[in-house]
Amino acid sequence: MAVRSMVLASVFEPLIDVFGPVLVSLHGVIGGSWGWSIIALTIVVRALLLPLAFKQTRSMHKLQRAAPQVKAIQNEHRGDKRRQQQEILKVYRENEINPFASFLPFLAQIPVFIGLYYTLRTRLREDICPGLQAAFRHTYAASHHIPLHQAAGHTVACHGLNGSSWLFIHDLTNTATGLTLLVLIALYLGTQLASSLMMQAPTIEPTRRRIMLLLPLVFVIFIINFPAGLVLYWITTNTWTIGQQWIIRRTIGPVEPVTPAAPGLSPGGRDGARAAAGANGGASGGGGGLPVLAAATP
Template sequence: MFVDANILQPLIDVANSVLKFFHDNVGLSWGMSIVALTVCTRAILVPLTYKQIKGMRAMQALQPQIKELQEKYKNDKQRMQQEMMRFYKENKVNPFASCVPLVAQLPVFITLFYTLRHELPPDMGCEAGHCSAYGAEFLFIKDLTASAHGAELITLIVLYVATQLASGFFMSVTADKSQRMMMFVLPLIFVPFVINFPAGLMVYWITTNLWTIGQGITVNKLIPAPVVATPEEKRAAKPPPKSPKKKKRRR
């Protein structure tokens, strides 16, 4: 990884303590402890997520005006950026608000990487590449602290890509076609990197994707997306202009 572990050592200590609490005190397996840690992390981020959702809904409602500005200044990119920022400021929306929960999870992701690689293996009974039966195994995963291989790896990749695509669908409701395409292509780009991650990190990633899917379904039911009329629909909805009344000639 590209981040010095010492910078995140306090978070590593917290993650290690939380995992050990769920394993030693609650009695969960190490795999379920990772799932529980993921749920706790996402629960803590709910206030940020709520702001994200409000921002996404506001952006969705403003899409027709945004597209009009983009079309109006399509030949002047600098002017377009200036007008867009002024428009966002006037309407009190932040186009980058949707990125905050994702960025907030990055330290947790890196922390769990170091925890699985360096902190937990001795506690799981993993020494010289051998792990105890109740230690690092979880469902079909033989070792949560090591990279997966064979059918185990294929299964994890399929689950990761499927849940990432599904969660991306709920996160991209305000994106245009090119942005949506990017969100659906990114999971495939990340595959060569995730195959080298500890399997436990994949468990975290899949769990957080499932949370995002459930969150998206809940939000769509409780906070329906605003119905935004297209410019064509707005023009069609306008009543026809009234014909001027003819003045009666006096006899």
Template structure:
């Protein structure tokens, strides 16, 4: 059954496919069809440069996120004063906080914006890679701007011997259609999932180390969720993620670590605190 969001998601699928196919074409011209270390590098590099493209587009938003966090941090003493003044009167407290944020032109939601923007991108790539299965009817293989040749090539593309369309939980039947060894897929997926969890934790920890823990209990709870909850959830969800999606996530985290380091140095905390 279609939903009101189907047309929007179709646009996202086509946009993700267009970027991925563009970078694959670029790297295919450079590297050809050669495969080294049991890896089809033109497709793997296509995923990596998809990350770089998305992060480059979102870079201005990321800078605004850091500036917003700095502004929120500078307002913490005034926020704490309001919390003490209106203790027990939650409605008045919220009104006063909103008034303060308007006066200082601070948007508390800006800190979550880059992540919210990337969620459709992530699910778009997840859908596109899950679409790359040899059991897909031929009529659907050319969806989102793909040709039959591109579909067949990508559906068998491998990273260290594991198809990028396979996942840790892929069935023996699916693996046989992909021409993959089950042990190889599980080992590659397990290593990538571990890397995904570790880099997700390090990315959140890096931000908190630089900005400090929030004074507001709700914001602190969100920080703890980001630091511990999300990495833990990836232990479960990573089980079903295609290897290409996990590769995207790990690459994004590594890129974020470098990007955050540069931006946080450029916009230092007004009152740095440790964790």
């Protein structure tokens, strides 16, 4: 397990080299707990991604406006999937729609997420408590009967030393436990669900809506093994998404609802309408938190 962590850390070393110094620089300005530096890093990242967020919302609007055309094409060519795809792509070109634009904010946050994960587990521990890391490496090398230089990549949690604690979190570089973990999970679920609801299109199918709301529960399994500082980043980016969507809706306006289909649609037409609504709902979720993939989300 330790060897695998070292290999992965070396693979993502370029990301650590980028976000490690940024986090250290922010801490040099802010001081105090490293938790405030993580929050500041989140704000900087999300502020830089604002142009993508506006582009995402405009793309959602275009998809909504083109939905009646897409439904008509799906109904007309329901027996010819190739022709259906060609006609839909033609509509996208005519309306200057990029169906993948909704996922750009999510994709842009992946390097930050990975970089912060390994920074918290390696480089930041060295910056916060170097003495503890040096002592741990000597102990690790002796217990594993290896030269000291081979233990260089192994670190241990800082246990609240030198600003590694934040409010109710005892150690940002380590996984949370007990009441701290329960509070973090509650904050994560609350902010994730709220941000997911803010990102959803009004036409999303009830079944798809339920799935998107249940996904955060699935990711609880993963976040319990993340450093508490990474969960703090997650909660902060979800909170940003909530405020960001409120501002964007007031600036650009709400997503336009799809024009209801005419009565008497054939079964194929109803399937097409459901497919189009599902596509629009899916495209609406790219800017929120990272764990729900494009359903929320960092």
